[in-house]
Amino acid sequence: MILEGTILAGTEFEPIEGRVVVEDGTIQAIEEATVESDDIVLPAFVNAHTHIGDSIAKEAGGGLSLAELVAPPDGLKHRLLRQTSTEEKVAAMRRSLQFMQAGGTATCVEFREGGVEGVRAIREAADGLDIDPVVLGRETVDAMRLEEADGFGASGANDADFTEERAATAEAGKLFGIHAGEADPSDIDAAMDLDPDFLVHMVHPEPQHFDRVEEKETPIAVCPRSNLVTDVGLPPIREWLDRTTIALGTDNVMLNSPSMFREMAFTAKLCDVTATEVLRMATLGGAELAGLDYGCIEPGREAKLLVLDGDSDNLAGVRDPVRAVVRRAETSDVSRVLL
Incomplete structure (x- = not known):
């Protein structure tokens, strides 16, 4: 499974454009790449x-x-x-x-x-x-x-x-x-x-x-x-x-x-x-x-992930994705939940 968009990666939630690769419920890799998706991918x-x-x-x-x-x-x-x-x-x-x-x-x-x-x-x-x-x-x-x-x-x-x-x-x-x-x-x-x-x-x-x-x-x-x-x-x-x-x-x-x-x-x-x-x-x-092995996006962690539609009416035009997730996003912006 591959999720594309702006990835809030690691313990500092660094925004990275690219992909999260998931296999058998585990995060395998974070790949930096130019992608077309406006999604924001973050930990559940x-x-x-x-x-x-x-x-x-x-x-x-x-x-x-x-x-x-x-x-x-x-x-x-x-x-x-x-x-x-x-x-x-x-x-x-x-x-x-x-x-x-x-x-x-x-x-x-x-x-x-x-x-x-x-x-x-x-x-x-x-x-x-x-x-x-x-x-x-x-x-x-x-x-x-x-x-x-x-x-x-x-x-x-x-x-x-x-x-x-x-x-x-x-x-x-x-x-x-x-x-x-x-x-x-x-x-x-x-x-x-x-x-x-x-x-x-x-x-x-x-x-x-x-x-x-x-x-x-x-x-x-x-x-x-x-x-x-x-x-x-x-x-x-x-x-x-x-x-x-x-x-x-x-x-x-x-x-x-x-x-x-x-x-x-x-x-x-x-x-x-x-x-x-x-x-x-x-x-x-x-x-x-x-005592759970998730909560951030990094290889080896369990893939408990949340995807927001970065092109929703609420989130379109966001300049700071972390700030937007915390202060602006709502359940209506959720496009996918991977648990």
Whole structure:
């Protein structure tokens, strides 16, 4: 398979006119050449933090606080999830997964409520689709036994003691992620004491937390749109980028569409970051956080790719393709998704 156009190649997303050669699902070569195609070829996205079970309740809870919306066990989302049948949840999650796939997302890192049944529900929702979610269960390790999940996604160190869950995931060689510093800094040290594979949010670090994260090189999934909606502020993305791997997530589908195009544009226009940094957060950063071998276009990587129509009414005349992908492109510009 050969894809032609402007290739955003390597970890710096250098625009190269030419071809990407794909064989057996692997990128074999990038060839510089004069081509007629106006397409823009880039890595598929990795949505580094989602709660797509919330697809049953899009735009519910306007005006509620963060705790009222999502705090376990009685936040609005948890009450609604308990009231909804498995069939309804599966159908709603499938719609969100289809939306993400159409927009060029290869993977979402999902914090999945409901124990083993919740994990099975999202597997069922993804059946037959090309998007391949990384599913982290959120109930006790004893209940889900890590047999069917890809790891454990903890709500936060103020909610419970997750020492047992961390030990079990480490022994199983699976991911352990935890929310931290979303509303305030009170849970950050306890979360970091667990030596997680990654942190989520980190909106409110104190000076010592920057040093701890840098020392451990702990990746962070940031969700700026969600943080603004829940009125907790914006994460210090510039400071985090200078210290560790940062990935971009869309968080609760109840609050935001799982669109990486919207998340990138919002982040690029509101935060002190370059377009290249934002694109890396949306692709390679998420892949590295989840231990995946894609997220950039270079030989030997898995061929999870996205093609945009550079001659669409929205993108025709673009002078800077990386900036255009991050700040201007939309799902309607997608011409092909190769997953």
